[in-house]
Amino acid sequence: MRIANRFAIAVHIISLLETDENGEATSEWMAGSIGTNPVIVRRISGMLRRAGLLRTRQGVAGAEIERPLSEITLLDVYRAVNEEGELFSVHPRPNPLCEVGANIQDTLEEVFGEAQEAMENRLKGTTMLDVVQDLRVRAREKESAGV
Amino acid sequence: MRIANRFAIAVHIISLLETDENGEATSEWMAGSIGTNPVIVRRISGMLRRAGLLRTRQGVAGAEIERPLSEITLLDVYRAVNEEGELFSVHPRPNPLCEVGANIQDTLEEVFGEAQEAMENRLKGTTMLDVVQDLRVRAREKESAGV
């Protein structure tokens, strides 16, 4: 089971908006860079807007990023496109008459919660500014490697 | 998107086998404690067997745990029931002619890999022995609370 493509696409969208200066980043154009459908871009942009990360206007191409990139962490983006809070799930109906079944949910929720927290803390440690800078470094490396 | 119930069920199965002494842990009985179907138990037991965590014999109830519980981490169990290695997925066809599209996969794979690693390291830090002991502590607490 995997985290949906939406997360990566959302990061891609914000990265594209950052380098867009003239409001030329239409959903169609972004879809071309991402390799998907314009409706997917608009749908995910809507999630980012509802999470307070973007401001969009119907009928107007492009979007404004609501916060400095250094204040948008990957965890913010992750949560914007994953309404489901729990990464792990525990079977819902263990038998309360069995010593294991009666306690397994509490035991697992604790350690599962900590594992999810570890993952989220790592995401929190990277901002969209880091991502955009890394993209530029990689682009420069390719260029100097002679392409 | 969530990690399948299988992971929690697998932990549950091993916990039940640990307290089973007389080979009475049939898949039917375990299914009763878990709140699922005997076939699910056998299917997940098979994954644990193929991962080298259990030894089962067709026709014989119960299973032997192949290693001391202190040497089975939750990461071992997690990997046994999740053949899919990558937690995060990146959209597969970004446009190589776009500076963002050309580099986003590498950028994301790096940070996504680290986030997954953080989660897995937390799972690695808990063994099945910890789980079983925690289950016993919780059972004792409930008992002394007067049930």
Place this chain on the structure above:
DNA sequence: GCTCTTGTAACCATTCCAATTACAAGAGCG
């Protein structure tokens, strides 16, 4: 041989997701 059990295939229903079509509505320009 009889019965219990496991291992596994096959099938179904549900859920989640990406892709797509369709269309209402806003923006801006002539």
Place this chain on the structure above:
DNA sequence: CGCTCTTGTAATTGGAATGGTTACAAGAGC
């Protein structure tokens, strides 16, 4: 105003993963 481009969103489709279930072959042991 009318035309065109764009966004926002609903609806539908197809595919994949998952859990549940039935069915049955085969091993174990009395």
